[in-house]
Amino acid sequence: MQRYLVLFVVVASLVLGIAASCNARRSSEAPLYVEAPSGQSQAAAANAAISATRKTVITEVAARCSPAIVGINVIEEREVVANPFGDMFMDDPFFRYFFRGFPEFRQRQQIRSLGSGFLISPDGYIITNDHVAGRATKIIVTTVGGKKYDAEIIGSDPVTDVALLKIKGENFPYLRLGNSDDVAVGEWAIAFGNPFGLFDRNAKPTVTLGVVSNVGVNLVEPAEYVPNGKRIYRGMIQTDAAISSGNSGGPLVNAEGNVIGVNTIIFSTATSYQGAGSIGIGFAIPINRVKRIVSLLREGKQLDRNFYTGLTVDFLNDNYRRISKTTQDEGIIVTQVLRGSPAEKAGIEPYDVIVEIDGMPIHSRDDLDVAINDGVVGQRLQIVVERDGKRLTKSLVLERRPR
Numbered sequence: 001m002q003r004y005l006v007l008f009v010v011v012a013s014l015v016l017g018i019a020a021s022c023n024a025r026r027s028s029e030a031p032l033y034v035e036a037p038s039g040q041s042q043a044a045a046a047n048a049a050i051s052a053t054r055k056t057v058i059t060e061v062a063a064r065c066s067p068a069i070v071g072i073n074v075i076e077e078r079e080v081v082a083n084p085f086g087d088m089f090m091d092d093p094f095f096r097y098f099f100r101g102f103p104e105f106r107q108r109q110q111i112r113s114l115g116s117g118f119l120i121s122p123d124g125y126i127i128t129n130d131h132v133a134g135r136a137t138k139i140i141v142t143t144v145g146g147k148k149y150d151a152e153i154i155g156s157d158p159v160t161d162v163a164l165l166k167i168k169g170e171n172f173p174y175l176r177l178g179n180s181d182d183v184a185v186g187e188w189a190i191a192f193g194n195p196f197g198l199f200d201r202n203a204k205p206t207v208t209l210g211v212v213s214n215v216g217v218n219l220v221e222p223a224e225y226v227p228n229g230k231r232i233y234r235g236m237i238q239t240d241a242a243i244s245s246g247n248s249g250g251p252l253v254n255a256e257g258n259v260i261g262v263n264t265i266i267f268s269t270a271t272s273y274q275g276a277g278s279i280g281i282g283f284a285i286p287i288n289r290v291k292r293i294v295s296l297l298r299e300g301k302q303l304d305r306n307f308y309t310g311l312t313v314d315f316l317n318d319n320y321r322r323i324s325k326t327t328q329d330e331g332i333i334v335t336q337v338l339r340g341s342p343a344e345k346a347g348i349e350p351y352d353v354i355v356e357i358d359g360m361p362i363h364s365r366d367d368l369d370v371a372i373n374d375g376v377v378g379q380r381l382q383i384v385v386e387r388d389g390k391r392l393t394k395s396l397v398l399e400r401r402p403r
Contacts, residue, residue: 057188057255058188058190058209058255060257061190061253061255061256061257062190062207064257065175065190065192065251065253065257066144066192066204066205066207067143067144067173068118068119068172068173068174068175069116069117069118069144069192069193069194069199069205069250069251070116070117070118070119070126070141070142070143070144070199071114071116071117071141071142071194071197071199071200071203071205072114072115072116072117072128072132072133072139072140072141072142072151072165072194072249073112073113073114073139073140073142073200074112074113074114074115074132074133074136074138074139074140075110075111075112075136075137075138076110076111076112076113076135076136076137110137113132114132114194114197114246115128115129115132115133115194115246115247115248115249115250116128116132116192116193116194116199116205116246116247116248116249116250116263117132117133117141117165117249117250118174118175118192118249118250118251118259119172119173119174119175120174120175120177120294121172121174122170122171122172122173122174123169123170123172124149124166124167124168124169124170124172125154125164125165125166125294125298126141126151126164126165126166126167127162127163127164127165127249127251127262127290127294128163128165128248128249128262129161129162129163129248129249129262129264130156130157130158130160130161130162130163131161131223131231131248132163132248132249133151133153133156133163133165133249134153134156134158134163135225136153138150139151139152139153139165141165141167142199142200142203143172143203144203144204144205145203146203149167149168149169150167150168151165151166151167152165152166153165154166154297154298155296155297155298155300155301155302156297157293157297157303157305158223158225158226158227158231158305159226159227159228159230159231159232159303159305159373159374160231160232160233160234160285160289160290160293160374161231161233161264161285162262162285162289162290162293162294162297163249163297164294164297164298175251175253175257175258175259176257176258176259177258177259177287177290177291178253178254178256178258178259178260178287179258179260179287179288180237180260180261180286180287180288180289181286181288183212183215183237183254183260183261183286184212185211185212185213185214185215186211186212187211187212187254187255188209188210188211188212188254188255189209189210189211189212189237189239189240189241189252189253189254189260190207190208190209190210190241190252190253190254190255191207191208191209191210191239191241191242191243191247191250191251191252191263191282192205192206192207192250192251192253193205193206193243193246193247193248193249193250193263194206194246194247194250195242195243195244195245195246195247196244196245196246197246198246199246205250206247208241208242208243208278209241210239210240210241210242210280211239211240211241212237212238212239212260213238213239213240213281214237214238215235215236215237215238216235216236217233217235217236217237217238217283218233218234218235218236218366218367218370219233219236219265219283219366220232220233220366220369220370220373221233221265226305227305227306227307227373228305228373230369230373232369232370232373232374233264233265233283233285234289234370234374235286235289236261236264236283236284236285236286237252237260237261237283237284237285237286238281238282238283239252239282239283239284240280240281240282241282242278242280242282243263243266243278243282244266244268244276244277244278245276245277247263247266247282248263248264248265249262249263249264250262250263251263252284259287260284260286260287261284261285261286261287261290262284262285262287262290263282263283263284264283264284264285265282265283266278266279266281266282266283267279267281267282268281303376304376304377304378304400305373305375305376305377306377306400306401307375307376307377307379307398307399307400307401308341308342308398308399308400308401308402309341309342309343309372309396309398310337310338310340310341310342310343310344311334311336311337311338311341311343311348312334312335312336312337312338313332313333313334313335313354313365313368314332314333314335315330315331315332315333315364315365316328316330316331316332316333316353320333320351323351324351324352324353324386324387325388325389326353326386326389327389328353328355328386330363330364331353331354331355331362331363332353332354332362332364332365332367332368333351333352333353333354334348334349334350334351334352334353334354334385335350335351336350337349337350341399342396342397342398342399343396345396345397346383346394346395346396346397347392347394348383348385348394348396349387351387352385352386352387352392353385353386353387354368354383354384354385355384355385355386355391356383356384357371357372357381357382357383357384358371358381358382359382372398375398376398377398377399377400378397378398379397379398380395380396380397380398381395381396381397381398382394382395383395383396
């Protein structure tokens with residue numbers, strides 16, 4: 001009996017040891033499967049991931065810059081000339097000859113228009129375009145949130161199409177001005193503004209995204225009340241960010257949220273009674289050019305553009321090439337020099353071919369306009385001309401146009 005009891009104890013000990021060994025081995029091994037999280041926790045994780053991808057540098061710039069954008073509504077008085085017989089009759093040469101002395105009716109009309117702008121200081125200075133507000137008799141500025149302010153024109157330069165406004169107040173949100181000389185083709189470009197007056201719908205700017213398509217583009221646009229009759233858009237930044245009617249005066253910013261340009265003009269085939277829509281070809285005035293202008297305007301200085309050169313020019317053709325003996329394939333030739341004019345004083349003569357002005361090559365009339373009409377009274381231009389096969393440098397000082 002005692003022998004059986006000893007055997008039972010030995011067997012029991014072996015069984016318990018084996019069981020303990022198995023349990024220890026199982027607890028140290030990796031589990032055979034992983035429990036799936038609940039459906040609720042999966043949805044939360046997915047939403048968090050999606051939210052993280054939605055917040056990009058673009059959304060951050062939009063949120064940071066939007067409060068400094070303003071909508072601008074203006075009232076402008078213009079003199080309208082009307083003919084009592086209408087254009088239908090006056091287009092007829094016979095009718096126009098016999099009624100050429102018939103008096104025309106002149107009347108003042110109020111013209112309403114709109115545009116965009118942006119605050120550049122906490123005390124209410126605003127940059128916009130001259131063609132938006134430069135001749136306005138009344139300007140209403142609407143800030144984000146819908147508050148309206150009467151604005152005054154501090155100064156305006158029609159040639160560069162830049163205007164500086166001011167509203168009363170303090171602690172306004174404002175944008176930082178960047179360096180347009182550092183702009184790279186292909187970098188992000190974000191446009192803010194008031195296309196077609198949409199700012200008035202919910203007191204928020206419209207934000208559009210594109211890239212810098214080109215830099216250093218020179219454009220010349222005719223304008224009635226501008227000295228010498230032309231606006232000079234020099235070194236423009238081209239972008240495919242959507243810019244439409246009403247966007248004029250709004251900022252073009254980079255991915256850092258710094259202003260690199262002022263949205264100004266577009267090329268468009270999409271027009272209606274409401275204005276022109278974007279086809280992806282828009283242009284902004286480089287902010288470095290704008291800075292120079294607004295600094296002068298802020299100091300109360302006006303840019304005197306009422307100058308003249310005394311030059312009459314034409315496009316270079318085969319006949320002019322033969323007369324001037326030039327080897328230039330294209331360019332601008334002087335056909336007449338007004339006596340006593342800045343051009344005569346500079347020693348420029350008829351049939352001189354203008355090669356460059358202040359280092360800028362002159363190939364077309366637009367090149368000439370950009371080089372000269374962007375100047376001010378008293379400015380000295382270094383003009384390189386070709387005469388009898390030789391290149392000569394002439395120094396021409398822009399003088400005030402005689403009355």
